[in-house]
Amino acid sequence: AAKVRTHHLQAAKRAGEKFAMLTAYDQYTAQIFDEAGIEVLLVGDSASNNVLGNETSLPITLDEMIVFSRAVTAGAKRALVVADLPFGSYEQSPEQAIASSVRLMKEGLVHAVKMEGGAYYAPTVRALTQAGIPVMAHIGFTPQAEHVLGGYRVQGRGEFAQTMIDDAVALVDAGAFAVLMEMVPADTAAAVDAAIAVPTVGIGAGNTTTGQVLVWQDMAGLRTGKMAKFVKQYAQMRTILADAAREYGEEVRSGVFPGPEHTF
Ligand code: KIV
Ligand code: NA
Structure with missing residues (x-):
């Protein structure tokens, strides 16, 4: 089958179709999910918690992300592979974000990057896109900012819905090819989806987004302990x-x- 590209995801939104995204951090899971038809593989900075055993996503380094990215791109044949820009690798300037993203693409061989943050990062998204680096924006609950947000909490309730719409519009105007929303009320997510022409991806954001994403160890039941409300377990690995x-x-x-x- 033909490689999944960003324009296929955009066509899905226009056609009212949906697509699936899963995290992957190594060659076998990448191969398995790719062969199962998952359209987008995310080398998430959630590897920090889910592979390296850290308590949060903050400690993972760009070098570590590159190792996981290289393994996933070795296993994936068809899926679009997106890697997270880890905490500390993009905040200082568009130049820093370009340098980090180039490493993820040149050494990790990923096809796109994902970056947490709202309208403040629109200039960075514009610089990356101009440099040939497709960007998936990540808004709502952004785990790298958990110490500012005060822990894992639903974002964009009530009066904050408009801020989220404004963030999404600014990021899309700057060139983001998709917008991921984490832990957002379904009505807010639907309003964001309606306000932008590019596909949305949800995790705990209801059923109106173009795509859905889950962490694979949650989805497949590899992990024990408390699961977020948005997790569905499809196996007991x-x-x-x-x-x-x-x-x-x-x-x-x-x-x-x-x-x-x-x-x-
Ligand atoms: O790192 C991650 O796993 C993510 C989620 C949105 C799935 O960013
Ligand atoms: Na992430």
Whole structure:
């Protein structure tokens, strides 16, 4: 199948069709999700929590993001691969954002970047787009700013809906090819979607966005602990892996494995 490009996602919005996005951080998950038809793979800075074991997304570095990006692009054949600009890699200036994004594209081989932030970052989005770097904007709850936002909280309620619309419009005017919204009331997300011509992607933003995204370990049940309200688990990978490891351990200890068929 033909490679997914940003114009295909924009055509989906115009046609009233939807697309799916999942995070991926390594070659096998990238391959599996790509072959399953997931249109967009996100090398999320959520790798900080979900792969590296940090408490937040803040500690992950650009160098680490490049390693994960390279693995995902090695596994993906068809999907559009988008990488997050991690905390500290773009805030200082459009020049810093370009330098970081060029590394993600040149060394990580991703096709686009995602950047957290509102209208304040419109000049950065414009500079990136002019430089040949497609940008997915990320508004609503932006995890890199959790210490300003006061933790994981729904954004854009009531009077703040208009600010979110204004942010989205400014980012799209600056060239953003899509706008991702995290933890936003469904009516606000619908108003943002109606105000812009480019596709929207939601996570905890209701069912009117063009696309949806989930963290794969949440979606596949690899992670335990408290799940956000917006997560749906489609598999129980943790149980499957735990059962496999337990059985392997028992067979090794009892001498059942390796059998004659595994022996030279
Ligand atoms: O890093 C991430 O996983 C994200 C989400 C929006 C899925 O940015
Ligand atoms: Na992210």
